[in-house]
Amino acid sequence: MKAIVDHQKCTACGVCVDVCPFEAITLQETILEISDECTLCGMCVDTCEFGALSMPEVGSGPDVDLSAHRGIWVFAEWREGTVHKVSHELISAGRKLADKKGTDLSAVLLGHNLDPDLFQELIAHGADVVYAVDHPELAHFRDETYSQALAELARRKKPEILLAGATSMGRSFVPRVAALLRTGLTADCTELDMSDEGLLLQTRPAFGGNVMATIVCPHRRPQMATVRPKVMKTEKVPGHEGRVETVDLPESTFQSRVEVLEVLLETDQTAKLTEADVIVSGGRGLRKGENFTLIEEVAKLFKGAVGASRGAVEEGWMPPSHQVGQTGRTVAPNLYVAVGLAGAIQHVVGMQGSKIIVAVNKDPQAPIFDIATYGVVADLFEFVPALVKKIKQEQGLA
Ligand SMILES: Cc1cc2nc3c(=O)[nH]c(=O)nc-3n(C[C@H](O)[C@H](O)[C@H](O)COP(=O)(O)OP(=O)(O)OC[C@H]3O[C@@H](n4cnc5c(N)ncnc54)[C@H](O)[C@@H]3O)c2cc1C
Incomplete structure (x- = not known):
């Protein structure tokens, strides 16, 4: 779909030609033409003083030519020379979907001075093609430039499916890509599959995690989904070969109203919840913020990370980056210790994939015990100091 003349x-005054940031409007003698580069940004409509330009109504316009779209894409997120684990997980999941559908799997890398090792890493995980867009304006992540570049690439190459991690970056810019491409997006999927008709089955928790909804996008392309980290398994494909294609996009793609002045990287290792092998989480049962030192002490002894329930975050005892659950992080460590938190469904959906769950709660009816591997019914202010003492003895620290 594009703007209507x-x-x-x-x-034929030509003002809209000059104003269009995507160079999508041209004057052929006195006839105005709008190309497929049009992103429906609406700037031309606002500028035209003769009312000659308008936006098509949502849901109108010719249906997408579904047969023109082929292949599965994974947006490969990376930072500081390392591909995010969720991108590997999605390439492994995408590989299975591509094999089931008999199509290619491609990874997309955006950045500047891209390291060729990244390409090989993506191919080793199963990508047939790596599309690389290398431009100085992509050196640092910005919603505008990343969404415009990915959308423009998708317009040109027409993938059938586009997957990305439900990370802070993915959550921020992938909905923009879907809007630019006028297609649907299922956010925060926990399962992906292919229907017999070849449609992507996108499953995610709905209604507060009480039901699992499977969503399809039959009329628009690409079919887009973001997937939470750690819900899919990573497998390398031994001996897999692929090719790298560097794609140049028009300069207009990289226009942004945002200038990056400085990049401050997270240095607080404890906030790296999704990577941790051990997580010790506290809830409202801790009564006040200072008591989180108890949780921090146990986490430190296990060389783990500190998590929190939304109850604790809402009290202001921990920053939101530590929140586990539906509106926080999804985690799946080897050991999850839940202290003084009830185990509300919205918390449980974010940690139920943990290998071993230990719950400490004074209420034997607390729902957290329904999913705990080991349950301790006790007052945390008695149990946790005793546990710390015991671990220190075991580790020869006391
Ligand atoms: C749309 C939506 C999204 C949400 N997203 C999330 C989310 O992402 N993550 C999340 O965690 N929640 C989320 N919630 C909130 C969730 O429903 C709960 O309200 C929240 O998890 C409760 O936090 P809590 O368990 O710390 O507090 P409480 O429910 O107050 O539980 C405190 C627990 O501590 C125990 N306790 C008290 N004193 C002691 C003691 N001395 N020793 C041992 N145990 C003790 C109590 O028995 C109780 O079980 C969401 C809610 C909604 C509506």
């Missing part, structure tokens, strides 16, 4: 009203 009313040729009766158009005076």
Whole structure:
């Protein structure tokens, strides 16, 4: 779909040609033409003083030519020379979907001075093609440049499916890509599959995690989904070969109203919840923020990370980056210790994939015990100091 020209009203003044950031409008003698580069940004409509330009109504316009779209894409997120684990997980999941559908799997890398090792890493995990867009304006992540570049690449190459991690980056810019491509997006999927008709089955928790909804996107392309980290398994494909294609996009793609002045990287290792092998989480049962030192002490002894329930975050005892659950992080460590938190469904959906769950709660009816591997019914203020003492003895620290 693109902007609509009313040729009766158009005076061929050319103002919209100059104003279009995507160079999608041209004047062929006195006839205004709008190309497929149009992103429906609406700037031309706002500028035209003759009312000759308008936006198509949502849901109108010709249906997408579904047969023109082929292949599965994974947006490969990376930072500081390392591909995010969720991108590997999605390439492994995408490989299975591509094999089931008999199509290619491609990874997309955006950045500047891209390291060729990244390409090989993506191919080793199963990508047939790595599309690389290398441009100085992509050196640092910005919503505008990343969404415009990915959308423009998708317009040109027409993938059938586009997957990305439900990370802070993915959550921020992938909905923009879907809007630019006028397609649907299922956010925060926990399962992906292919229907017999070849449609992507996108499953995610709905209604507070009480039901699992499977969503399809039959009429638009690409079919887009973000997937939470750690819900899919990573497998390398031994001996897999692929090719790298560097793609140049028009300069207009990289325009942004945001300038990056400085990049501050997270240095607090304890906030790296999704990577941790051990997580010790506290809830409202801790009564006040200072008591989180108890949780921090146990986490430190296990060389783990500190998590929190939303109850604790809402009290202001921990920053939101530590929140586990539906509106926080999804985690799946080897050991999850839940202290003084009830185990509400919204918390449980974010940690139920943990290998061993230990719950400490004074209420034997607390729902957290329904999913705990080991349950301790006790007052945390008695149990946790005793546990710390015991671990220190075991580790020869006391
Ligand atoms: C749309 C939506 C999204 C949400 N997203 C999330 C999310 O992402 N993550 C999340 O965690 N929640 C989320 N919630 C909130 C969730 O429903 C709960 O309200 C929240 O998890 C409760 O936090 P809590 O368990 O710490 O507090 P409480 O429910 O107050 O539980 C405190 C627990 O501590 C125990 N306790 C008290 N004193 C002691 C003691 N001395 N010793 C041992 N145990 C003790 C109590 O028995 C109780 O079980 C969401 C809610 C909604 C509506």
